[in-house]
Amino acid sequence: MKVAIIMGSSSDYDIAKKAFPILEKFNIDYIVRVISAHRALDMLEECVDDFAKEDIKCVIALAGKAAHLPGVIAGMTILPVIGVPIKGSAFLGLDSLMSMVQMPKGVPVATVAVDAADNAAILAAQILAISSSEITKKLEDYKKEMAENVMKQDKEIQNR
Numbered sequence: 539m540k541v542a543i544i545m546g547s548s549s550d551y552d553i554a555k556k557a558f559p560i561l562e563k564f565n566i567d568y569i570v571r572v573i574s575a576h577r578a579l580d581m582l583e584e585c586v587d588d589f590a591k592e593d594i595k596c597v598i599a600l601a602g603k604a605a606h607l608p609g610v611i612a613g614m615t616i617l618p619v620i621g622v623p624i625k626g627s628a629f630l631g632l633d634s635l636m637s638m639v640q641m642p643k644g645v646p647v648a649t650v651a652v653d654a655a656d657n658a659a660i661l662a663a664q665i666l667a668i669s670s671s672e673i674t675k676k677l678e679d680y681k682k683e684m685a686e687n688v689m690k691q692d693k694e695i696q697n698r
Contacts, residue, residue, distance in 0.1 A: 541568040545600040546607045560659035575610040586614040596662045602626035605634035608647040620658045621649040
């Protein structure tokens with residue numbers, strides 16, 4: 539099982555790469571592509587058509603401004619699509635966020651916070667965990683680690 543990480547522009551790479559260590563932590567393979575929904579629609583169609591061959595089970599799509607990429611992908615596939623709005627315009631990502639969460643009926647895009655590719659990777663892992671006990675166990679351990687970290691921080695604050 540793989541995750542496809544598709545960004546509309548190479549300028550989104552610094553945000554996209556926040557997903558890499560998370561997916562690697564859960565031993566999830568991924569592919570990374572730059573394909574614009576506006577400037578390379580044929581290329582995007584080919585990529586989506588290849589998802590089955592590539593064993594892609596979930597898509598993380600990053601886009602700024604009009605942010606059509608996640609919605610266009612969601613319109614082309616039945617796979618879950620997670621949108622990551624990018625803060626790249628005068629509207630600080632609010633335009634991208636609003637575009638992603640306003641999808642028409644029947645074409646959902648799960649959308650995370652602006653620039654939150656790391657949370658998109660966790661959500662992708664949770665989706666894949668439905669059919670993988672290995673990923674499920676790693677997620678359970680991850681949640682325990684986070685709780686332990688909070689308890690440690692709490693103790694440190696109490697000792698100040």
